[in-house]
Amino acid sequence: MSGRDLREWTVLQVRSAMTAAMRTDPRALDALAEKNAGSLDPYTLSFLRTGRMLTLATSAALTTVLTAHRYGRDRHDRFVCVACGTGRCPTVRAVADVLSAYALQVHPVDRPEAWRRADDYYVRTAGHPVPLIIDSFDVGFVARPGLPPPQTPDNVLVIDRNTGALTLWPAYDTDTLATKYRTYKHGGL
Known part of the structure; x- marks a missing residue:
């Protein structure tokens, strides 16, 4: 496996852990703790x-570390860790x-989670x-408002299947959006 x-x-693993924690209901954990306080x-x-x-x-914290230790091109046009300057970052x-x-396992975003994230975005x-x-x-989901809100009449959300990241796009058809989004993910556009 290359350094990149x-x-x-590694980024997907960290995001998966964060996503699992974010999806967890803190009130349910508190209730579970109260219910089992005497037996734990x-x-x-x-x-x-x-x-x-x-x-x-x-x-x-790990996201901060991985943000610093990302790959880019050096002056010789080689991909290296921008923090370490090496092709295979030891960090x-x-x-x-x-x-x-x-x-740890990557837990990709599923359709209900994509809907939840899009719903949260539009409510906000x-x-x-x-x-x-x-x-x-x-590699993702397209969330189209049935009745677009006035501030985004011609845009749709794309929810990344692996990271859950939201990006706003012109209201192209799904096949066109999929092609453009793949290009975007690989550094294009």
């Missing part, structure tokens, strides 16, 4: 109460080895729920 591919795999040892109970925030904080390798040892921007149509393609 290893970094991409204090360490397990403490972890149950703080594990979500610990996972979010750790994922955010990315070390983080990847730890994540691999604990067998339009101030109210907007009927949505979700179309799927290999």
